[in-house]
Amino acid sequence: MNYFEIFNKALLELNYRPVQSFENIYKSEHKKILEGINRVNNEVLASYDWPFLERCTFLDAIEGENVYKLPFKGNIKSVYKDNERLLYTSNAHELLSGKLCGNFYSTLRGALVLEKGHKDSLYKVFYESRNFALSADGKYKELLSAKDDVSVLPMPFAEQILVYGTCLKIKANPSYPKFGFWNTMYIAALSNLLQKSPQTNECGPFISI
16 A cells, blocks of 8 residues: 555545545645654654564775765664674774774764774675665655655555554544544554564564654
8 A cells, every 4th residue: 555545544534535646735634644654654663673674785895994884774783794793882983093903893973884904895784774665666765755655564564554553643632532443453553563573572662642
């Protein structure tokens, strides 16, 4: 289900008429709903170490250079050199100065920092992507914006999480007649997604409405 379809389903849940295209949108409430869909999408995806967000990229490190601008937005999960996992250090300046040597890495202002004086090597970097949407042509992007964009949340969970989660945000009042139903459906979809994710984690996702 794409961004436009999610939007129209949320409209129906909120007792609004569906629209034929985004060009028909003029009400401020419509814009709030579109923003709400992205808010829910981003909050859910950023709340947990979802395995479907993991990506891998390769870095050709050149001798004499030890600072590399990261070509992605997201948190590094691990770095490997010749199949050996590097150890993380929070003190990037020790690597920059050469005071700390060996198989270490650090980060500094969106860059990967390797040990000073390393040889030419190929590094494998695993990271958690912060691109939470996918365009119709298969390109990852940060936010849902075009009609045919889809969330990287897998279906059928994406539909229920985004529709009911958005309704909860728009009508954030427990006394609203459908609030209890939306909340039940939202929590059930989130729980099912967590159970279907093939990964163990000490903490589950936490979402604030």
